[in-house]
Amino acid sequence: MSSTPPKPQFSIAVLPFVNRSADPDNEYFSDGITEEIIHALAKDGAIKVIARSSVFTYKNKQVDAREVGRRLGVSTLLEGSVRKAGRRVRISAQLIETESGSQLWSKNFDRELEDIFRLQDELSVLIADQIRQQFGHFEIPEPASSPPTRRIDAYERYLKGSFHFKRKDFADIQLAERYFKAAIAADDQYAEAYAYLAETYLHLAGFGLMESREAHELARNTALKSIRLQPKTARAHKVMAYIHFFYDWDWNAARKAYEAAVAAGLTGENEFITYYYVFLEKDYERALAIAEQVVEQDPLHSISHWQLGLCHYFAAQFTAAIKTFERAILLDEHFAEAHRWRGLALAQTGQFAEAIASVQHALQLSQGKGPAAYNLLQVRALMGERETVLAAMAETEYLDACDPAELYALLGMQEEAIDCLELAFTQRSTMMVGLKHYWVWDDLREHPRFERLYQRMNFGLDRNDFPSSPEWHLGKVKPQKALLNAEEREHYLRTLTHLVQEERAYLNAELSLRTLAAALEVHPNKLSWLLNQAVGKNFNEYINAYRLATFKEKALLPENSHLTLLGLAYESGFNSKTVFNNFFKKQEGMTPRAWLKTQRP
Structure with a gap:
């Protein structure tokens, strides 16, 4: 008996939400909404979510959903707008299927503007909920108990800094440093700004703008400050992994810091892990697989x-x-x-x-x-x-002695190259990690002085000493963990069936995964998992199947012949003409009216 083929991984791009407010300064709010939605969707790793830097190339541009879907390689787009007037905010969002360009759903969220960051968190979770209901299980993180900063000016500077930081070019990295320092000046408790500034110092050293020792010690102190303020700042732990790897040459500490970063939410598709595989393990195939995944x-x-x-x-x-x-x-x-x-x-x-x-x-x-x-x-x-x-x-005059060492090596001047490498060792040059496998040093490897220097790097390590971590083995989809044990699963299945079948909860047009979870007294992530794993349907498929069956019963009753099909659909719990027609056609292969004709003599 053949098994059911697995569903293709759901893929989505969240286009920058459009600021429709009269004040252009509200741009940071619409950008923040976009970033928070991307974060909420990408956190679990179960779905393909296009990164911010790619989707923001479409900012302030008219787009064709089919063309964007083709370029980004996604099946779905989320787009929306933000309109703020006084203390009121309306967020409009719509989900679009890229193959046809048709709208899957749309929704407005009206709120009072009291705490901008809390509102961003709330709305990102609600929109992520809508997407999960439509496409299947992934875990949505709970909103942070406290915002990253309460200072709008600090947040704006942070956003500008992250824009320049992500370009990683010579002038941009200097601008990034300036903006992150300005963000911290506005709010000296801003953990994420400290984490970004710490990583910026590492790049300044890479560009030769700062001596390696100074840059790494500044980065270390700044990253540790970030961690003290917020222990689960993933970027700060990643910076510590860089420092332990490239500067301390403490391979165990690098591994543990990286795993702390992953535990704090760092995705597995990041540049640190590619450097680990390239320089320490010479596993180019795995490094390339990760880098290709980032490109995707x-x-x-x-x-x-x-x-x-x-x-x-x-x-x-x-x-x-x-x-x-x-x-x-x-x-x-x-x-x-x-x-x-x-x-x-x-x-x-x-x-x-x-x-x-x-x-x-x-x-x-x-x-x-x-x-x-x-x-x-x-x-x-x-x-x-x-x-x-x-x-x-x-x-x-070279700040990093590995630079002249490489030039001497290319010129075939071995003694001079090793002289520089020995100096680079005392300088704690970041490129000393390349002594293990970097091909530029291949002609020096049999030289006794090079061998002694190699031994001083303490590259010999036992991988069994490292704690195992599924995140460490990249290029694989992280297996979903069971969120309920067998006893809990059976209990909630019985309760769910009673609530939906007997009490006909599906007739409530405003029913959502979150409200149904509240009625069952179970976390929404667990109910989502239960529906997808035990029932084999996402929330919309599960609830709309009951609504569809009820619609069919009502449509065939002679006493309802004077009612419109859409009216009967609304009576059955559907709250959207588009959702009703799309779901009916998907299940029956024809329109509701065509189906009704086949049922009547």
Whole structure:
């Protein structure tokens, strides 16, 4: 007997909610609603949710649902608007099926504006509830007991900082630092702003704007401040994982910090885990699988493609890296990081003229600052321009000794390269983790001094010493845990059946998963799980099946012949013409009127 094929994973893009208020300063509120809905939907990991950076490319644009669905690879769009007048707010939302462009449902939420952040949380949960009722089980997080900040000015600065941070380019990371510091100045208890600032320090070191030791100690103190304010700040724990991995070289501590980040809500598709697999385990296949998953969830964000390109580069897959960096450039032609890494990959394939042009363009975009000048020397070293490179090195003061070490290695000057690596060890250079597997050091590996330095990095570790974590094994869908035991499951099934069949709760047109859960005295997440696992239906399928059966009974009664079909549908518990017609046609393969004709002689 063949088993029922699994349902395809539900996929959705939440387009930026439109600010229809007269005051353009209310933009932060509509953006905040959008972000909170994305967070509520993506938290569980059971559905495919397109990331913020990709959907915000459609901000303030007229879109065709079918075209957006094709570009983002999703079956469903959520779009909406926010209209604020005085102390009243109306949030309108509609769910659209991308294949046909038809509306699945729409709903208005009218509220008094007392606490903006609490309202954002409440509405994001209500809208996520509507989506869960339509498509099946995923767990929705409870609203935070307290808002991340009560200061609107702090929140606005935080949003601006996160915008620039997510670009991860030379000028943007400096702007991000400024905005996060401004957010903290407005609210010195803002845990998430501290977490972002901590990660910004790491990027400043990566761009050569701050010495590694200073940057990592600032990042450590700032991340720990974030954790003290809010222990479940996932980004702060991820920053600690970076520090333990790239700076402390404490592999156990890095693993534990990463697992703390996952427990706090960090998704498994993140750049830290790709670096772990690349540098410590040389598991390029897994790193690439994770990076490709990020691209799938964030297809219009240049950073996603750049990150995938880095994985290809460190795996010495240079042709694939070039193509991936070029996709990033197509999305953002001013993205200097993609241009400079494309140049390095081109140089590794011997395309030196194009490599120099690409790196020089990155140098131009960063106004002559940042790592592109160093990359230009890497290209010339690969070209064999020994004297040119050495002359330039003699005039340069390097913050990170791994940089001249790599240049010497490319020039075949082993002793000088190892001299620099030994200095890099004392500097706690982040790129020392590359000693284990990075191919640029392959010609040095049999040198006794390199072997001794390698031993000092303490790369030898027993993976069995690490606590097991299902989150650590990426590229797999996280299995759903049972939310009810066998006894609870049977109890709530009996109670549910009685409430719906005997008391005909489905006739209430305003019935929702949340109100039904309240009547059963069970958490909505558990009722959602019960319906999908034990009954095999989502909430709408389950309730509308009873409504449909009642409609059929009423429609065939002679005394109801004078009533409209829509009127009978409303009497049966349906509250929308569109929902009724769509559900009827899905179940019966024809319209209600066509079905009625088949039933009457």
